[in-house]
């Protein structure tokens with residue numbers, strides 16, 4: 440069983456696109472350890488734990504405690520990961536993370552951070568993020584970095600992501616501000632599309648020079664077609680329940696605190712019939728997508744994202760549809776160039792199973 444633990448809703452940043460409430464609430468040790476007990480009692484010999492927030496590094500002692508607690512389950516193999524803004528990373532924690540094999544994904548928007556990643560007083564934190572990113576990369580050269588674009592920063596996506604690459608990042612993602620009020624329009628989407636074309640050219644250039652850059656959306660969209668596989672299988676609530684700071688369990692992050700989606704708690708366990716009902720209701724695909732040629736390569740079935748953006752698991756927002764189309768188009772352009780210039784390398788990377 441895999442679980443996500445929301446250690447707190449509080450954060451040391453106030454990103455402009457954040458959907459978190461920043462309440463001063465923290466998961467207790469008792470709740471966290473019960474959640475681990477629950478995951479272990481599921482019976483498998485593997486348990487995955489994700490530390491989440493708010494900012495999970497505000498709760499470092501609880502992270503240390505969870506890892507220590509897990510040692511008593513000698514027959515269970517634990518895997519750990521966390522999503523953090525990175526500002527509280529330090530040598531001590533990173534040494535611990537390397538020793539305990541805790542995967543760290545850091546959010547950093549590159550130069551877009553100046554506009555969107557702000558301290559509570561309103562000052563941007565780009566310099567601090569850069570410093571922490573350098574530190575993270577010394578311990579974890581392959582760390583995964585997550586960036587977010589907003590309509591007003593769409594025109595700087597290329598230089599922002601290049602900034603990350605120049606700092607040594609080799610694996611990264613780009614999401615769009617998906618709040619309904621974000622304000623995407625045709626102009627900002629066109630701008631984003633042009634920026635991603637430039638990014639595709641840069642990745643192609645690096646690829647031609649023998650460098651491996653993993654930009655998750657392009658890579659996965661290419662693999663969806665070369666491997667003829669569905670792009671995204673959501674399995675809402677079945678794979679990784681989201682355990683809120685108070686021990687209540689929800690199917691995924693966007694459903695946190697919504698009473699109709701509360702599937703149980705660490706004290707009561709999971710209501711399996713409710714979980715199944717939620718899962719079944721998430722299987723309904725957007726009718727809007729029925730005739731779309733891109734549907735196998737689109738995250739249109741992400742119930743969590745659809746619920747956040749449209750309040751309905753079976754509807755995709757116009758912004759997400761536009762973004763998916765851009766990603767698929769730009770990924771294919773990049774793939775075509777790679778295939779034409781270095782077929783052998785392309786086949787190894789995207790077709791061979793020995794990649």
Ligand code: SF4
Nearest residue numbers: 450452453454457524
């Ligand atoms: S770091 Fe994450 S939780 Fe904190 S303000 Fe930014 S988006 Fe919100």
Ligand code: SF4
Nearest residue numbers: 728731734737739760
């Ligand atoms: S690109 Fe748009 S219409 Fe096509 S499957 Fe995705 S969300 Fe649906």
